[in-house]
Amino acid sequence: MLSFLCRQCQRSTLASVFASRQFSSTSVALARRDKESKIRVPSKKALAAKSRRRAAKVAKAEEKLEKLSLLDAINVLRAVEVASPNSAYELFVKTEIKNGIAVPRGRVNLPREAKAKTEDKILVFAEGRQAEEAKRAGAHIVGGPELVDGVVNNRFKATTILCTPALIRAITPKLGRVLGPLGLMPSERRGTVTDDIAGYIQRIQGSSEWRADKNGSIRLPIALLSFPVEDVVKNIRFFLASVKRATGNSKEDERKTKGQGAKPVTMINKVMLSSRQGPGIRLSDW
Structure with missing residues (x-):
């Protein structure tokens, strides 16, 4: 019918049709729309429970990983790097950074330096x-x-x-x-x-500064493969003592703060020893 009308009449007719048409939604469609518009926000209790489950899962996975004593780790890396006596051992310490806790840092003077200061x-x-x-x-x-x-x-x-x-x-x-x-x-x-x-x-x-990055990771060339095992052990023990003091994990801090209330402690999650071509070995006796 519109084909028999002029353009002006067609436009006016269509405008009147659309103006008179009423758009409506059924109750089902409205209910669905309201449901989709509501974003479910988990409660603090649910978030805490989820965090605990995730931490427990990570801890369980960590327990399955093989760990070696410091002396065994040194012997493994010496065997791997037998052709590279000038390679260096690298010590990796992972600390747990939380809100309100400063990034661990300190100064240390190793018994035998791995590189020129x-x-x-x-x-x-x-x-x-x-x-x-x-x-x-x-x-x-x-x-x-x-x-x-x-x-x-x-x-x-x-x-x-x-x-x-x-x-x-x-x-x-x-x-x-x-x-x-x-x-x-x-x-x-x-x-x-x-x-x-x-x-x-x-x-x-005579000392050098060490510090963790924003993720709480500390990396340091701790000794050379050519060093006697006793010197490597001394360097690692000496450096870890410095990290424990800086993070509040040393026995001295426990004695000082006993009965004086809680002191912020930065947890040490893992310690690893590696070399240039050798694997990263988790230590069990740090």
């Missing part, structure tokens, strides 16, 4: 008598807030940065975002904001 370059924010003491103690760059722009522009490079309490507020606004991600921002918790600048420099001389 790189000299720390120390920058100190201090003025007056403390600045003079820092220079005498061996600091490479010493100054006040005038050094801030040089640090931001990368003109002054350092591996350790110290600051006196009197200057920390002056340097934090500009340096916090620059040095924070690098782990170099002075802080009271780490002991790098102190009035005893000279004493801190003397304590760190």
